[in-house]
Amino acid sequence: MNEVLPDVWLERIVRLQVGVLPVDAVGGARRLTSVEVFSENVPRPHGIPPGRGLAPVASIGLPRLRRTPSGRYAVVFGTPAARVGMGVLRVTVRIVDRFGMFVPRRLSIPVHDLARILENEAVVEADPTRSRLVRSCQPWLYPSSRCALPAGGTVVRGRVVSGASRAAVPWPRVSASLVGQPTPRWHGHGDQNGEFVIVVGAVPPAVVKELSDRLELRVTVRGRPMPAPTDPVDSPAESRDDPLWLLPVERVPSQPVTDDVLTGVRTPPGYSRSAAARITCRRGHFTAMHQIVL
Secondary structure: OOOOOOOOOOOOOOOEEEEEOOEEOOOOOOEOOOEEEEEOOOOOOOOOOOOOOOOOOOOOOOOEOEEOOOOOEEEEOOOHHHOOOOOOOEEEEEEEEOOOOEOOEEEEEEOOOHHHHHHHHHHHHHOOOOOOOOOEEOOEEOEOOOOOOOOOOEEEEEEEEOOOOOOEOOOOEEEEEEOOOOOOOEEEEOOOOOEEEEEEOOOOHHHHOOOOOEEEEEEEEEEOOOOOOOOOOOOOOOOOOOOOOOOOEEEOOOOOOOOOOOOOOOOOOOOOEEEEEEEEEEOOOEOOOEEEEO
């Protein structure tokens, strides 16, 4: 039965549950065209497609969200990606750059149910001055060590390793500040190999006026301990064959006071290990790879 048109017409109404627009964290929040967004709202365990002798890809065969002309990736009602269960109105997505230029992210995003959307439509129809109920989010993605950063930038590169074994610490979170200033000014995300880059942005005018081109930075890294082999795996596949099984699902607040989750500034829960290092860099140059022991 049609909702708007007479029954002689074939009607199809698409209602948006949430729109996701990934942007570059250090590129002026520019839109990214090389990323793809996948829904993790699938029955578990989700089978990982065979890789033909290669390692599984980060998408592991999850449903890909459709990119709309506005640049947003849409979760619409009536599709598997829009499914929610047990009364929890959330959609979990993973954002992956197909070229590995940006560090992937996994987000749990609050959404409205269809009854709430229909109720709002009735209110807007009766009073056109009222606003439509739309959920959207704009997560920031941080460049990986493979990202082609422009020349002339001040870039700190590093790798986070575990203390005794010197094994890589996957998916670390990194922040940097000028020595003597406790508030972090710049942030970065590490990849599965523990490698990260931090793009140093604008510095205070007093630092610019100094004759030296050296910057003394305090770089703080945080990581989560490796789970025990018997611990459950937080992945739609419920398997450690998922390349992103250890990447945490960040919970976006329903009514965020700040958007430090979407901007990737807030440290995810469970990141109980931390270390700090003092790194000297030159303005307008890339540093050598620093190894920070966690």
